[in-house]
Amino acid sequence: MPFERHVDAAVVAVDKPAGLLSVPGRGPDKQDCALSRANARHPGLRVVHRLDQATSGLLLFARHLAAQQALSRAFEQRLAQKTYVALVWGDPGPEGLIDLPLVADWPQRPRQKVCHATGRPSQTAWQRLGHEGPWTRLMLTPRTGRAHQLRVHLLALGHPIVGDALYDPHRPADRLMLHAQRLQVPHPDGGELALDSPCPF
Numbered sequence: 001m002p003f004e005r006h007v008d009a010a011v012v013a014v015d016k017p018a019g020l021l022s023v024p025g026r027g028p029d030k031q032d033c034a035l036s037r038a039n040a041r042h043p044g045l046r047v048v049h050r051l052d053q054a055t056s057g058l059l060l061f062a063r064h065l066a067a068q069q070a071l072s073r074a075f076e077q078r079l080a081q082k083t084y085v086a087l088v089w090g091d092p093g094p095e096g097l098i099d100l101p102l103v104a105d106w107p108q109r110p111r112q113k114v115c116h117a118t119g120r121p122s123q124t125a126w127q128r129l130g131h132e133g134p135w136t137r138l139m140l141t142p143r144t145g146r147a148h149q150l151r152v153h154l155l156a157l158g159h160p161i162v163g164d165a166l167y168d169p170h171r172p173a174d175r176l177m178l179h180a181q182r183l184q185v186p187h188p189d190g191g192e193l194a195l196d197s198p199c200p201f
Contacts, residue, residue: 057180
């Protein structure tokens, strides 16, 4: 799978593999990341959004400040449409909407948790795509962009994502079966930018 998915004067989009950080972490052993790899070919890139280290798929960077500001506004105003594919344990049914507020689980960082008292509003729509043995393939459409939102919402639904070592550690798999497959966002230079990434599982 190619690392670069789209390049133009304002935007670089990459296909981040599972297990790679989106941006550098703390310490010399956490400097290899999607940003540093993309910067090697396109210096000066700016962060727009992030994917969990365990999640694969489309990740967008801006090539200059004005593009970063425009894209960040689009994400903040929920104008960016993101679609994920996931394999989950069991069968949650044909479709639905998870509407559960999320907050950081500070004693167990970096975990997040559902909290009706202090959590931020969080919504995830889902649609069943098919059955695969004990698993179900879902299309997930987050309506908000909270940390670990998809992972915690599916766990709360009773159908954790396959391979989630953080939220479902007793059922290991080769990787977290969660992939950012489609991204559509207003382009900083006008029009729409629509990107697709083939699901690797």
